[in-house]
Each structure stands twice: as C-alpha cells, then as structure tokens.
Amino acid sequence: MTQPPDAIDPARRRARGAVSNAPGRFDLAREAVDDGWDREEDLPPFRTEVSVEHPRRVITRNTSPDLSFDRAINPYRGCEHGCVYCFARPTHAYLGLSAGLDFETRLVAKDGAAEVLEAELRKPSYRADVLALGTATDPYQPEERDRRLTREVLKVLARARHPVAIVTKGTLIERDIDLLGPMAAEGLVRVGMSITTLDARLARAMEPRCPTPARRLAAVQRLSEAGVPVRVMTSPIVPGLTDHEVEALLAAAAKAGAVGASWVMLRLPREVSPLFREWLEEHVPDRAARVMARVREMHGGQDYDARWGHRLRGEGHYAQMIAARWRRAARANGLDIRLPPLRTDLFRRPERAGDQLSLFDVG
Template identity: 55%
Template sequence: MTLPPRNPDEILRARGADTRPAGRFEPYQQEREHDGWDIPEEQALLRTEVTQERARSIIARNASPDIPFDRSVNPYRGCEHGCIYCFARPSHAYLGLSPGLDFETKLTAKPNAPELLAAEIGRRGYAVAPIAFGTNTDPYQPLEAKMGIMRGCIEVLSAWNHPMSLVTRGATVLRDVALLGDMAARRLVSTGVSITTLDADLARQMEPRAPAPATRLRMIEALARAGVPVRVITAPMIPVLNEHEMERIMQAARDAGAHAASMIPIRLPLEVAPLFRDWLERHHPGKAAHVMARIQAMRGGRDNDPRFGARMRGEGVEAELLHQRFRLARRRLGLDSPQPVLDRSLFGPPPRAGDQLSLF
C-alpha cells in the first residue's frame, strides 16, 4: 500500500500516524493535486472528534484458539493514544474510516454499554465466564475521564459478582483503583498494564497520547497496593527499538508490584504495516531497514504472519531467542506466577430494594 501524502492544511500535535490511507474495503483512494493557484490555505489543528453510538449489543464473542478468553467488551471504537503499532487500527476500516489518523481522531463512544451489559449478563441461561476489557482499544483512553463508561461497566460487574480481566495503559484506571480492589478481594478481577519502553522520548514517538512510562509504573504500584493482581505486558517488543529493554522493563514492573509478566513480538496486520513503515522513516530513518529486516525474520520473510498460533509468537531463530530471554528473565524475577483463577461461584443478580435477606 502506498500512503497518500500528508495534508499540509492540518497541524498534527501528538499523533502517531501522519496521513489517512483508505481502508481495505474502500473502492477509491484520495490523492492531493495542486490546483495551479499559489494561494496559501489556512492551517488548522487536527482535533479529536467523538461520536456517540447507541449500541444494540455489547458483549463480543470469539472462538480464536490463541486467545485466552471467549468474550469481551469494548466501550470505545478507535483510540486517542495513537500507538503507531496498534493491531486494532484495521478495525476502523469496518466503519469506512482510515486506520491512520481517523483511528486516533474519530472516536466512537457507547454510553449505553453499562445498561446493555447488565441486560446481557442478566438473561436467562447466561453462562458466566470472565469478560475481558482492553482487548481491542483501551477502555481507559483519555476520553474515559469524561465519559465514565468503563467505570459504569465495572460497577455493573461488581454488583453482579461477575469476574473480569482488564488490559490498559491508561492512567484513568487510577480513578477506579478502590473499585477494582474491592472486586479483587472477592477474586473477581485481574489486570495487565502494558509497558513498551522506559525511554520517555521513544514512548512519546510511538504512543503519543498514552501515559509516560513512569506513570504506568505508578499504575502498577497503585493496583498492587490495592490488592489487585497485576501483570506487566511487555508488548509489543520491536527489534532494534525496544527489545533490548525487555529485562529492565520487567524488573521495574516487578519492583513496582507486578506479580507476573507476558510478552508479544510486534505484529503488523493489514493496514498497520505501511503505517508503521512510514513512522519508521519519519522518526528512525537510519534504523528503518534494520528494524523491518528483523521483524520479517520472525514472520517468515513477511511483514506479518496472521496464522493462529504464530501471530502472537513469531517463529524462527529471532523469535525463539526473544522468547528464551523472556522466559529466563521471568523466572529470575519471580514473574512466572500463573494467572489468578477468578471466582465464578458468586455470580448472581444484585439485591433490589425490598428483597428478603438470605439467612445463609
């Protein structure tokens, strides 16, 4: 895919992508042509736009053999964090929007998510199992501070004693530490905090609107202090750029209170690959060819390998060496604790006003 040129009329501030390539379902692509007039156009700062969606259902199901959950909830579409490598970018193509700048500037919120969630888990015959959050876009991206949709979902699950898991890099999770700690006391929640680098400058380039690495370590510390099981997710590991930091990230997270660790090599599905290549050429031109050669060495000579089982691990000597380093560091640092088993036995509708109290 050839990316279109940047729109010179837009001022970009803290954005990961630089342009708007058309999604894979679009029959046409836009191109900019000079109209022959040398009249300067007015420039404007590109701002985030939020659309509210009245969703009809909220629990998404999957049967993927390499994913450890069968259901998830995503309160938002798109993510303002703007992480250039985000595997969720291609999902914006289903909306007729670009996985580039549109993914991080044209967001959709689902304010009725808590209401739908209560209705769906309350249906007759519902079989309880942990619901995963943060599996596509981050439920604690900046928009959550104003919308509070994620907090509403947690309150519903807490009231129903329903287990949940959470992956985030958003600092707004600190607002909900007490609520998550209360659920953890009932063995209803486990969390993961994603840290890709301890280098604040690199983080600002790769993840321009996500919290700084030091803030994410504070998130781990606060969650652990509240009794919430927290795993550090060293993902994605990118050859040349951040993979040399993996052990230091794990040690810093362990010192902050993480009980476990996981790792995934970078994967570049669909529209993510050309966006990532463009980002490399803009920010690390001297390393771009080396980075891509090392990625392809883990992906069978391609930018991406979408096969189940291989997509999360990579293969070949490069991938195996990375996984071996990770396993050794995880064992040395005591981050090899198994994921906590969440309690499903407490699940049930919350008491209503006037209900008779149970004697047992």
Template identity: 60%
Template sequence: MRPQSLAGQAAFAPANTADIADAMIAASGLRVEVDRRRGRGAGLNPSGRFEPTQRETFDDGWQTLEELPPFKTDVQIEKPRTAITRNESPDLSFDRSINPYRGCEHGCIYCFARPTHAYMGLSAGLDFESKLFAKPDAPKLLERELAKPGYKVRVIAIGTNTDPYQPIEKEWRIMRQILEVLNKANHPVAIVTKSAMILRDLDILTEMAAKNIVRVGISVTTLDRKLARLMEPRASTPTRRLEAIRGLSGAGVRTSVMAAPIIPALNDHELERILDAAKAAGAEEASYVLLRLPLEVSPLFRDWLLQNYPDRYRHVMSLVRSMRGGKDYDAEFGKRMKGAGPYAWQIARRFEMAAKRLELTRRSLALRDDLFVPPNGSGVQLSLL
C-alpha cells in the same frame, strides 16, 4: 475564481495492497503536514480498505492545504445492540470482551486494532486516533445481558482491542459504569490498559480484588520517555504506568506487566529492564507480545519508522520479516503473538529466563466465578408463565 476542489484531494482507483503500501511510504506528498497532526502517532491518513477509491492530499496551487484544519478529537455516539463481543480464537485466553470505545486517542503507531476503523468507512491512520466512537449505553446493555436466563459466567476481558482508559474516558466515564455493573454482580473481569487513569477507579477495583474477581495488566512498551512519546503520543508515560502498577498492587489488586509489543532493534533490548522495573513496582506476573502488523498497520508503521528512525528501518523490518515467514505479518493462530524463527526463539528464551528469575511466571490462580449474582433484570423481557 478559486476552483471547486476537494480541499486539495484527488481520487484514484486503488491498486493492489502492496503497491499502495509502498506508494504511501515513497510519496512524501501523502503525509499529513506536521502542524495538522501534532500530538498524533500516524503520519498518514489513507482511505479505508473497503472504500471504492483512494484519496490523497496535494497542493493544487491555490493554497488549499493551508486552509485544512488540524486533526482534533471528535467523539460520536455508537448505539450497539450488545455490550459483550464473543470470539472463538484458539490462541486467546478469553471468549468474550467489552469495548467501551471504538478507535483510540492514545495513537499508538503499532496498534493492531487500527484496521477495524475501515468498517466505519474511516482510515486506520489519523482517523483512528481522532474520529472516535463512544458507547454510553454499554453499561445498561451489559446489565441486561448478565440478567438473561441461562447466562454462563466467564471472565470478561476489557482493553483487548482499544484502551478503556484512553483520554476521553475522563469525560465519558463509561468504563467506570461498566465496573460498577460487574462489581455489583460479582462478575470476574480482566483489564488491560496503558493508562494511569485506572487509579481513578481504585475504590471499585479494591472491592473486586477482595472478592478475587479482577486482575489488571499494565502494558509497558519502553522505559525510554522519548521513544514512548513518539510511539504512543497520548498514552501515560512509562513512569506513570509503573506508578499505576505500584498503586494497584499496593491496594491488593492482582497486577501483571505486559511487555507489548516487542519491536526488534527498537525496544527489544529493554525487555529485562521492563520486567525488573515492573517487579520492583509490585507486578505479580508478566507476558509479552511480538509486534503485529496486520493490513493497514504495516504501511503506517513503516512510514513512522522512516520518519523517526530512518537509520534503523532496514534492520528492523528485516528482523520483523525473519520472524514472520518473510512477510510483514503472519496471522496464523499460535504464531501471530510470538512469531517464529531464531530471533523469535531468542526473545522467548530471554523472557522466560527473566520472568523465572523475577518470579513473574504465570500462576494458575483463577478468578472466582461462583459469586455471580444476576442483576435485577432491568430491561429484560419477563416470562409469561
């Protein structure tokens, strides 16, 4: 009789975070088989940091691993109470944002949003890429919030956590519905994406651009198709992203390029080339962000680096730590985006010089907020007066 095991899983009490991180990288048995994670970014699927136990998959001698299914995209519906999320972070240019989805199918190994899946009791690894949550009520909730008396207009940022144009948007179309609400209300919005799918909504974006209530940032991490495939397995190719910049700018939509993240000794040498290519495609502005490795992202990225670029592992991580005070990450406001130290200073100066040469420096052209027209108040409790 076959033993009643957890499909080859074992539970053990968690040690400290550093020990777990090092163990995940050192023990090849923790890696999910290639056939089960084909087309995904992460090689690990550790338990969430809030879980009482950590689990690892192992071969118990009864071929249970052969029976485990591949990681397929599964989408559940999430019912939030509000559409707009607010923040008070001093180093962010916005105080409110919308996330149509939780988790991201793009599978970018460096994604700083991965640890948020722990709040759902899921892994920041493969779960983040395959167990997704859609918020189909977000457009209606947004309309209700915009109609509330006393609502103060500020630019809403979309795509700052997970990509609103990830593959499942093709079916769910939540982002398009959100844009329809914002366009009708003449509400300013700033969008960040690395997907050429944004061109699908060019009809709405063109209307919003004519009213100066929209701007778009396209993230271009590398021009190397092979590297992009390894780092961002389900995102648009670099060529398609440049085409998106060209299509948006050609339609009059204010478009910028985001060289993010900059990873030392891996893609930092491409910084000037990325800005050159984006400028040629029609980008008006540029920005960059240094690689961020908070919480579970660090062991996931380091495992990926060992698997794909073992010869560069020590050099990359040495440079990363030199910009983070000797740690994998420093979350201090003002430093987390750009880092510190000589190497970070060098990257900043290179970007500054290239952006100035290409006239991609940030402009002070603000989106209009004086055109706002509150929605009709559908679903809002009326006054008794």
C-alpha cells in the same frame, strides 16, 4: 527522506502516532483538490472528534485458540492514545474510516454500554466467565475522563460479582480503585498494564498520548498497594528497537509490585504494516531496515503471518532467542508464576425492578 503519498503535514498531526491517513479498505479514495481560489490556506490540525453509538449488544465473542478469554467489551471504537503499532487499527475500516489518523482522532463512544451489558448478563442463558475489558481499544483513554463509560461498566460487573480482566496503558484506572479493590479481594479482577519501553522519548513517539512509562509503573504500584493483582505486559516487543529492554522492563515491573507478566511480539496486520513502516522512516530511519528485516525473518519473509499459534510470537532463531531471554528474566524477577483463575462462582444475575427475589438470597 521521501514522504509517503498520503502523508499529512507534521504540524497538522502533532502529538499523533500515524504519519498518514490513507483510505480504508471500504472507503472511497481521498484526494486534496484546489478550490480555485488563488490564495494559500493553512489546514487546521487534526482534532479529536467523538461520535456516539447506541449499541444493541456490547459483549463480543471469539473462538481464537491464541486467547485466554472468549468474551470482551470495548466501550470505545478507535483510540486517542495513538500507538502507531496498534493491531486494532484495521477495525476502523469497517466504519469507512482510515486506520491511520482517523483511528486516533475520530472515535466512537458506546453510550449506554453499561445498561446493555446489564441486560445481557440478565439473560437466563448467560453463563459467567472472565470478561476481558479493553482488548482492542483502551478503556482508559483520555475520553473516558469525562464520559465514564468504563466506570459504569465496572459498576455493573461489581454488582453482579462478575470476573473481569482489564488491559490498559491508561493511569486513569487509578480513579476506579474504589471499585477494583473490593473486587480484587473477592478474586474477581486482574489488571494488565502495557509498558512497551522505559525510554520516555521513544514512548512519546510510538504512543504519543499515553502516560509516560514511569507514570504507568507508578499506577502499577498504586494498584498493587490496593490489593489489585497487576500483570505487566511487555507488549509488543519491537525487534531492533525495544528488544534490548526485556530484562530492564521486567525488573522495573517487579519493583513496582507486579505479580505476573506477559509478552507479545510486534504484529503488523493489514493497514498497520504500511503505517508502521512510514513511522520508522520518519522517526528512526537509521534502524528502519533492520527492524523490518527482523519482522520478516519471524514471518516467513512477510510483514505479517496471521496463522494461529504463530502470529503473537513469530518463529525462527530470533523469536526463540527473545522468548528464552524473556522467560529467564521473568523467572529472575519472580514474574513467571501462573496466577490463580478469577472466580466465576460468585456471579449473581443482575436484578431489576419487579424481579422476584430468591427465597434463599441473603446478600
């Protein structure tokens, strides 16, 4: 197998998802050079580095017709989970970094995110609606264990009785059941747990620093037992690699206590396409051509088609077959229900010292 020109020595990228670290769209070219000393040197492994950002705002808005929410918070840029297929990898280019190994090793933590969020919710013009937490990068990635940015954000939302939909692969979410349980009792929270495969070895290669699939299912059960509604996201479905697991995944989700499910087909925008193809050639070379043939079949001969209404599911006979199988399996496992909307009528603007209390505020 021919290594890609930007491939990194496997010893340096152990337990990482990307094979290479090619320059981003707005980055200068990177090239290894000989320093002139006539001796061999072993380069160190890629370590996770975290820099700090002090944001002026944390709520981002979107107008995409493909999404069910119009606002989101991501306490971190980059994600140590290292999912090779992650559609958010190209966002690292805006930082002058690579969508490859930089995305999973050079993170940015948004310190003070909770305080900024509180100020945004306090604005007279703000109107409550479901806030998505973790739509681009995982709010419960390993760095959250110490930094607790996500927990502080949840505390603000809980006090404001603001609805939130959380998306994660991280079982660290169990730590916050003390906040999520009471919010769920008021109809203010829903969790989406992403489980791509039940094959632990495949998951280890595709999502190297995520909890195992079995451990994520256990988290679904714990959250469900605490009264938190969980939707299992069988996303992305990777054609020719995980598509045969649709029925087994949904059956396991239902057994763990999930109350709903959703799915998205593999997406390969911008830099994700070459990164994923490199990964296929290294980890499953016997299936690489078949996987990419299916991907292109669904996108008009391209690796990706970004059209709204198309990019999440693809089109054509194969896409239709997967959709039909998924619907049938969801129905068979009682996961095809439409969950009730989260409540927005309980929202109360956060107060700060010196605010005049409402004459009618009793709680």
